[in-house]
Amino acid sequence: MGRSPCCEKEAGLKKGPWTPEEDQKLLAFIEQHGHGCWRSLPAKAGLRRCGKSCRLRWTNYLRPDIKRGKFTLQEEQTIIQLHALLGNRWSSIATHLPKRTDNEIKNYWNTHLKKRLAKMGIDPVTHKPRADLGASSGSAAGAGAGARYRAAAHLSHTAQWESARLEAEARLAREAKLRAIVSPPPAPAPGPGTGPAFISGLESPTSTLSFSESAQLFANAPPHDTHGTPRHALTPPRSYEEAFGELQPQQQRFGDAAAPGFVLAGVLLDSSVAGADQQRFAASSTDASVSVSEQQEEEDKGYWSSILNMVNSSMSSSSSSLTSDAVTDPAMYLPAAAAAEF
DNA sequence: AACCGGGCCAACCGCATTCTA
């Protein structure tokens, strides 16, 4: 049987913009009691709103840890990079932009960045040049760009595939956890890297993303997600970006293309943005594709080959591809200098 | 001054996923 409904769809519930009084009530209630069950919150807080509306108001506006105002250049780049990698997964993107809500990022993308990319002749969906523009150039610059775009397309595809695979891994880990809870395993053998008993008992025998590792990642995570909702302490990462996103040092530096996904995103950004909009992005991009010489093009090819090699080798270095070691060991995917710095 | 159109963003809607009785 399902649950009994905790609140009926009530007629006369208020919709539309929130008043300062309503905000005050909601804030005061949450400060005092936490939000708990959103469905029952409005009645307890004395609001004539549905729980969903309250949750939205809180997560998108009232939460104290929200940063408002203009997006910085760094944030813009981050959004573009992550969008190239993840698509319209705003909540995932928001996890990499602390203090920004998914709604805010989505709005900013739709009202600013999408248009800007389109203006630059870049398809904001694929992050590739629009076919009608890209093919027309017969110049060396066009040829060099073409090579990069092909590589970017390959990387994008690879990234998507890897993302899907890691999500499956996480799912397996979650299932293993559930199984372990139902029938707890014998006491774990002590050893290096062995976590608390309750965690090491949750390993998935099939997953290359071990549960203890993902749980450790999560243990370092803030207690609340971007919506201020408490994370379940043992919830394994649901996706690629969630798994990598908790690697704080890399996350903080992903503008430097530290983690593999960010390498890909950086590549995509460089290929799609730098050449077309130097004014805005050239400062952060190493790809000076404005006046391309033959030599430059050769360097570009080498550059792309090395990235492709790095990505491909990291993905084929284990039985299935990227192992949990690769997730936790920066040397597996960081550029040498960055890994040393780690 | 009035009108218009575009930009912007908070909030809603509806589907998907997760949770729980």
Next chain:
DNA sequence: GTAGAATGCGGTTGGCCCGGT
């Protein structure tokens, strides 16, 4: 195991604001 509630998420909309005519 299943049904259905609760929650999460992305797409869309409605209304305010502002600049241009």
